[in-house]
Ligand code: IPD
């Protein structure tokens with residue numbers, strides 16, 4: 162498989178989606194709801210259509226899993242996973258922290274990822290065993306060795322009301338132990354900001370494959386350790402994710418591993 166070609170197509174698709182998002186940004190007339198607070202706009206669907214058309218023109222037989230249209234069946238060994246707008250809530254509020262996330266999975270293994278932040282112009286990419294880049298420059302995770310010296314990032318899922326207790330316990334533990342915790346509103350951006358060392362660790366529960374596929378791969382190629390909350394290797398079907406610079410991973414696990422809503426260790 163020519164991964165450089167996959168990369169070119171993935172980047173082209175991301176920029177096309179980005180242009181669609183920018184043309185709608187600040188001009189959204191209609192916002193629908195997929196759940197109580199889970200929004201979808203015409204920008205999500207238009208961006209997704211453009212990204213899929215770009216990929217399908219060159220790879221008509223590849224399978225596609227995209228947030229708004231679901232699974233488009235094709236060759237199962239060649240699958241694209243797409244979030245056409247990660248950070249829809251930010252987007253609808255005029256906050257420029259939103260992204261496009263596209264991953265390519267070859268025979269079950271992610272081998273390419275791209276995350277574009279249209280409003281800042283930052284583009285994060287990674288190709289299997291080639292490392293990760295931001296705007297074509299190599300990036301790597303931070304060197305921070307202790308949570309007490311770390312800046313952390315998390316996210317709150319749409320069903321946060323249903324899981325408010327464990328959510329708040331994990332947040333309280335990490336907030337008390339670190340230099341600070343941020344919440345930006347795009348899991349793909351959160352993971353890329355771990356990849357480039359802006360944050361030392363990220364955790365979130367209840368994510369979907371399109372939220373994590375590209376970002377977790379970019380983070381791993383940049384040197385991050387990515388697991389679930391039980392320290393098992395992360396796979397894109399998993400809902401919970403812990404991505405760190407590796408050096409604070411064990412300490413982070415001790416802060417987010419809960420049993421019956423309480424800390425395992427104290
Ligand atoms: C959401 C964002 C957010 C995360 C949510 C996701 P969306 O994706 O990644 O940061 O906290 O869990 O669902 O809906 O904006 O594509």
Ligand code: CA
Pocket residue numbers: 244246247248348371372
């Ligand atoms: Ca998303």
Ligand code: CA
Pocket residue numbers: 205228244245246247248249
């Ligand atoms: Ca989305």
